[in-house]
Amino acid sequence: MSAVAETLPLPKPETPTRRIAREFFSNPVATAAFALLMIILFLALFAPFLAPQNPYDLAKVTVMDARLEPGERGSAGFVMWLGADGAGRDMWSAILYGLRISLGVGVASGVVALAIGTAIGLLAAYRGGWIDALIMRLVDLQLSFPAILVALILVAILGRGADKVMIALIRVQWAYYARTVRGSALVERRKEYIEAAHCLALPPRRIVFRHLLPNVIAPMIVVGTLQTAHAISLEATLSFLGVGLPLTEPSLGLLIANGFEYMLSGKYWISFYPGVALLATIMSINLVGDRLRDVLNPRLER
Amino acid sequence: MVFIIRRVLQSLVVVLVMSLVVFVGVHLVGDPVHILISDDMTQEEIDRFIQRLGLDRPVHEQYFHFLGNAARGDLGTSFVHGEPALKLILDRMPATLELAFAAFILAIVFGIPLGMYAGLKPEAPASKAIMAGSILGFSLPTFWVGLMLIMVFAVMLGWLPSTGRGDFMTWEGLRHLALPAFNLALFKMALVTRLARAGTREAALQDYVKFARAKGLSPSRVVLVHVLKNILVPVVTVLGLELGGLIAFSVVTETVFAWPGMGKLLIDSIQRLDRPVVVAYLIITVLMFVVINLVVDILYSLLDPRVRLREAKA
Numbered sequence: 010m011s012a013v014a015e016t017l018p019l020p021k022p023e024t025p026t027r028r029i030a031r032e033f034f035s036n037p038v039a040t041a042a043f044a045l046l047m048i049i050l051f052l053a054l055f056a057p058f059l060a061p062q063n064p065y066d067l068a069k070v071t072v073m074d075a076r077l078e079p080g081e082r083g084s085a086g087f088v089m090w091l092g093a094d095g096a097g098r099d100m101w102s103a104i105l106y107g108l109r110i111s112l113g114v115g116v117a118s119g120v121v122a123l124a125i126g127t128a129i130g131l132l133a134a135y136r137g138g139w140i141d142a143l144i145m146r147l148v149d150l151q152l153s154f155p156a157i158l159v160a161l162i163l164v165a166i167l168g169r170g171a172d173k174v175m176i177a178l179i180r181v182q183w184a185y186y187a188r189t190v191r192g193s194a195l196v197e198r199r200k201e202y203i204e205a206a207h208c209l210a211l212p213p214r215r216i217v218f219r220h221l222l223p224n225v226i227a228p229m230i231v232v233g234t235l236q237t238a239h240a241i242s243l244e245a246t247l248s249f250l251g252v253g254l255p256l257t258e259p260s261l262g263l264l265i266a267n268g269f270e271y272m273l274s275g276k277y278w279i280s281f282y283p284g285v286a287l288l289a290t291i292m293s294i295n296l297v298g299d300r301l302r303d304v305l306n307p308r309l310e311r
Numbered sequence: 312m313v314f315i316i317r318r319v320l321q322s323l324v325v326v327l328v329m330s331l332v333v334f335v336g337v338h339l340v341g342d343p344v345h346i347l348i349s350d351d352m353t354q355e356e357i358d359r360f361i362q363r364l365g366l367d368r369p370v371h372e373q374y375f376h377f378l379g380n381a382a383r384g385d386l387g388t389s390f391v392h393g394e395p396a397l398k399l400i401l402d403r404m405p406a407t408l409e410l411a412f413a414a415f416i417l418a419i420v421f422g423i424p425l426g427m428y429a430g431l432k433p434e435a436p437a438s439k440a441i442m443a444g445s446i447l448g449f450s451l452p453t454f455w456v457g458l459m460l461i462m463v464f465a466v467m468l469g470w471l472p473s474t475g476r477g478d479f480m481t482w483e484g485l486r487h488l489a490l491p492a493f494n495l496a497l498f499k500m501a502l503v504t505r506l507a508r509a510g511t512r513e514a515a516l517q518d519y520v521k522f523a524r525a526k527g528l529s530p531s532r533v534v535l536v537h538v539l540k541n542i543l544v545p546v547v548t549v550l551g552l553e554l555g556g557l558i559a560f561s562v563v564t565e566t567v568f569a570w571p572g573m574g575k576l577l578i579d580s581i582q583r584l585d586r587p588v589v590v591a592y593l594i595i596t597v598l599m600f601v602v603i604n605l606v607v608d609i610l611y612s613l614l615d616p617r618v619r620l621r622e623a624k625a
Binding site: 154246252 | 562582
C-alpha cells in the first residue's frame with residue numbers, strides 16, 4: 010500500500026485563493042454577474058475614451074439634437090443608439106460619465122466607511138467593557154433608523170454636494186461594518202492563536218492588526234460588496250430626489266430625474282437607459298456579493 | 312414595570328439628543344434670509360423681518376425657545392407658507408398614512424401567501440420565481456420601480472393615473488392609490504415573502520404540524536390554521552418595526568407620484584431652506600419612530616419574559 014502512495018504524486022495542495030476562485034466561478038450566474046461587473050467597471054474607468062461625445066462640453070452638444078429617438082443620427086455625425094436627452098446630449102455618453110460618478114461616490118464612501126467601521130469594531134471587540142457597550146449602543150441606535158431617513162436628515166443639515174453626500178453615505182454605513190467586524194472579532198479573540206500571541210507578550214497593536222484583522226477580512230469583503238451596492242442605490246435615490254449630487258456632477262440618479270418629465274409624454278429613453286445601467290450595476294454587485302458570501306463562509310446557510 | 316420605565320426614559324433621551332442634533336445642524340446650513348427677502352426691502356424692514364423670525368438671537372437661545380414651544384405643541388412657523396409648521400405637517404399626514412397603510416396591507420396580502428407557497432414547495436419552479444422576485448424587490452431602487460410603473464401602467468397602457476391623490480375610499484381615490492401603494496409595498500413584500508417562507512419551512516417540520524396531519528385534518532386546514540398561526544407572530548413583529556421604514560421611504564414614492572404627503576413636503580422644504588418645516592418633520596418622524604420601537608419592545612417583553620430578564624442583568 011505504501012508503495013502506491015509513494016509512486017502516485019500527491020495533488021498539489023490548493024491555495025485558499027485558488028479554492029475560492031474555483032468555487033466562485035463554478036456558479037454560472039455569479040460568473041455572468043462578475044463578467045458584467047468587470048465590463049461596467051471598464052466602461053466607467055475609460056468613459057472619456059469610449060464615449061462618442063463629451064456630454065458636458067457645451068461646444069459639442071447642440072439643442073438641435075434634443076430628444077432624438079434611439080438609433081437616429083445626431084448632428085455630430087454619429088448614431089445615437091440610446092437617443093438624446095432634453096439638451097441634446099447623447100444618452101450613451103451621458104450614461105458612461107454617470108456610471109463613473111455613481112461608482113466613484115459609492116466605492117469611495119464604501120472604502121472610507123469600511124476603514125472607520127473596522128477600526129471601531131476592532132476597538133469594541135478588543136477592549137470590551139464600557140467602550141464596547143457604548144459603541145454597540147450607538148450602532149443599535151443608528152441601525153434602528155432606516156438608512157434613507159438618516160441620509161435625508163444629513164443632507165438636510167449639510168446641504169448639496171458630492172462631498173456632503175459622501176459624508177452622509179459614510180455616516181449611514183459605518184455601523185454595518187462595525188457590527189460585522191466586532192461579531193467576527195469576538196469569535197476570533199477566544200481562539201488559541203490569539204491566546205498564544207498574548208503569551209508571547211506581543212504588543213496589542215500587533216495582535217490586533219497582524220493576527221486579529223486578517224482573520225476577520227472574509228466577512229468584511231462580503232459586507233463591503235453588498236454595502237457598496239446599497240450606497241450606489243442610496244446616492245441615486247438622493248440625487249433623484251434633488252437633494253444629492255449637484256447638477257455639475259450628473260450621476261445616474263440625476264440623469265433619471267432629468268428624464269422623468271419627458272417620460273409622461275412617452276419619451277421613455279431619457280430615464281429608462283440610465284435606469285438600466287443603474288440596475289445592471291446594483292444587481293451585478295449584489296450577485297457577486299451573495300456568491301462571495303457562500304464561498305467565503307461555508308458555514309452560512311446557502 | 313421597571314423595564315417599561317427604563318425604556319421610556321431611554322426613548323426620551325434619544326428624542327432630546329436627536330432634536331438637538333437636527334436643530335443645531337439645520338442652523339449651520341445656508342441663510343434663509345437671503346431667499347426670503349425681496350430686493351426692494353429696506354435694511355430696516357429686513358431687520359424687523361429677522362427679528363420677527365427670531366433669527367438674530369444666538370443658536371442656543373433659539374434652541375431653548377424652540378424646545379419650550381415644542382413642549383406646548385408649537386414647532387415654529389414656516390418661512391415660506393407663513394403657517395405653523397406642525398399644522399402643515401399634520402395637514403399632510405393623512406395622505407402619508409393612507410399610503411403607508413395601503414402598502415402595509417398589500418405587503419401582507421401578497422407576501423404571506425407567496426412566502427407560504429415557496430416554503431411548502433421549495434423545489435417548484437414557481438417558488439424559485441417567487442424567491443428570485445423577492446431578491447429583485449430587495450435590490451431595485453424604489454424610485455426606479457416607481458418610474459417603470461408609471462411608464463407601463465400610466466403612459467403605455469393608460470389604465471391608471473400617474474400623479475396626485477383622489478378622495479379617500481372612492482373609486483377615483485383607489486385608482487390614484489394603486490401605483491404608489493404597490494411601489495412602496497414592494498420592498499416590504501419581498502421581506503414578508505422571505506420571512507413567511509422561512510417560517511413555513513420551519514413550521515412544516517414541527518411535531519404539532521405532523522400531529523395535525525396524523526389526526527387526518529385536510530391539508531388546507533393544516534396550512535391555513537396551524538402553520539399560518541405560527542408564522543404570523545414573527546412576520547407581524549418585523550412588520551411593526553418596519554412601519555416606520557414605510558413612512559421614511561414614502562418620501563421617495565411621494566416624490567415620484569406627486570402624492571401630497573409629508574415626504575413631498577420635506578423635499579420641497581429642504582430645497583427652499585424652510586428650516587422650521589424641516590426641523591418639525593424630522594422631529595415628528597423621529598418621535599413616531601421612537602414610539603413605534605418602544606411599543607414593539609414593550610409588547611415583545613410582555614410576550615417573552617426572557618427579554619426583560621436579559622435587560623435587567625445587563
